[in-house]
Amino acid sequence: MNIKQATTIDEVIQLLDEIIEVSKLEQSAVGLFTMLYREVTVRIKEGIKDGSFQNGERMEKLDVIFANRYIRAYYEYKSKEKASECWEFSFQQAERFWPIVLQHLLLGINAHVNLDLGVASAEVSTAENITDLKSDFDQINIILSNLVVHVEKCLIKIWPTLTIILKLTGKIDNFFIDFSMKTARDGAWKFANEFVVTPEDQREVCIQARDKRIAEIARLVSNPGYFVSAVFKFIRLFERGDVAQKIINLQIIEEKQPECIVI
Numbered sequence: 001m002n003i004k005q006a007t008t009i010d011e012v013i014q015l016l017d018e019i020i021e022v023s024k025l026e027q028s029a030v031g032l033f034t035m036l037y038r039e040v041t042v043r044i045k046e047g048i049k050d051g052s053f054q055n056g057e058r059m060e061k062l063d064v065i066f067a068n069r070y071i072r073a074y075y076e077y078k079s080k081e082k083a084s085e086c087w088e089f090s091f092q093q094a095e096r097f098w099p100i101v102l103q104h105l106l107l108g109i110n111a112h113v114n115l116d117l118g119v120a121s122a123e124v125s126t127a128e129n130i131t132d133l134k135s136d137f138d139q140i141n142i143i144l145s146n147l148v149v150h151v152e153k154c155l156i157k158i159w160p161t162l163t164i165i166l167k168l169t170g171k172i173d174n175f176f177i178d179f180s181m182k183t184a185r186d187g188a189w190k191f192a193n194e195f196v197v198t199p200e201d202q203r204e205v206c207i208q209a210r211d212k213r214i215a216e217i218a219r220l221v222s223n224p225g226y227f228v229s230a231v232f233k234f235i236r237l238f239e240r241g242d243v244a245q246k247i248i249n250l251q252i253i254e255e256k257q258p259e260c261i262v263i
Contacts, residue, residue, distance in 0.1 A: 003075040005068045009045050009060050012067040013038060019074060024244040029094035030074065031247045032101055033108030041067060043143050053136045058124055062136075066120035070112055084207075085215040086111040093222055100236045101246060106221045113144065113184035114214045118191035119207060127197045137189060144184070 006012040016038040023031025044063050048056040073087035083091065090107040093099050099107075117140070125133050191210060198206045223229060241249065 003072055003079070005071060006064050009041065009048070009063050012041055012064060012071075013045070015071050016041065016067070019071070020247065024247055027243045029099070029101075029104045029243050030091060031243065032104045033090075033112075034074075035247055036105060037067075037070065037108065037112065040143060044140070047139065047143075053139055055132075055136060058133070059136055062120050062124045062133075065123050066112075066116055069116040069119065073111075084111070084115065084211045086115055086211055086218050089215055089218045089222070093218075098233060098236055099222065100232050101239065103221055103232065107218055109144075109184065110214060110217050110221060114187055114191075114217065115207075115211055117184075117188045118195055118210070121188070121192035122196035125192070125196050130193060130196050133192075134189070137192075141184075 004015055004018075006015055016034055019034045020031045020038065022028070023034060041063065044059065047053055048059050053059040070087070073083040074091070076083040077088060077091040082088065090104075090111050093107055094104060121133060121137060122130070195203065195206055195210075224232070239246070
């Protein structure tokens with residue numbers, strides 16, 4: 001299979017759209033994270049246009065490198081080549097029945113932010129100037145952190161019973177979102193600063209070691225313990241629609257209810 005790669009942010013959006021459409025046809029849960037990631041990319045594009053980032057040219061370069069790591073992993077998995085371990089695990093979970101929408105989103109966030117964002121940040125920087133990226137890196141995390149604010153009200157449209165579940169469980173979903181985002185915020189920048197000073201001939205080993213650690217987090221998200229897993233299975237039984245319909249529902253949220261956009 002030809003591994004497609006983008007050269008501009010518009011091409012990133014186009015390739016993400018292609019993955020979303022294939023996911024709908026194949027009833028693949030890969031499309032859930034991809035649709036949300038598309039919204040992140042659109043917001044970054046808008047931020048570049050309106051001057052929200054300190055260095056728009058550098059940000060587009062970072063966004064393309066960042067996205068291409070996900071796109072490459074997707075096509076590697078589709079062609080039965082070995083993707084990175086954390087992405088391989090995420091894609092495998094997308095083929096299973098029991099993971100709920102929230103878990104699919106967290107698995108994607110975990111792999112893409114905890115691994116890919118650090119690599120991409122280092123690749124647009126040098127050891128001497130990576131601190132100049134910090135402001136724009138934080139701006140990306142402001143976009144990502146909106147997930148905590150918006151995801152609950154939007155997922156209620158897919159899980160009609162979610163309001164009841166939240167009252168009974170003390171907002172378990174917020175715990176998992178906060179856990180994932182805290183890990184991302186604390187880890188991605190630290191890894192970027194470590195990776196940027198890693199000699200070229202040692203970088204692949206460094207990525208592999210990081211990949212294994214992030215895959216361990218993915219397994220925790222997938223299997224969070226008996227009680228939480230039981231709650232998630234109950235939620236799964238009451239999720240509305242097939243995978244394609246869930247993706248469409250999230251797209252309706254994006255187009256018709258901007259206050260509920262999930263990123």
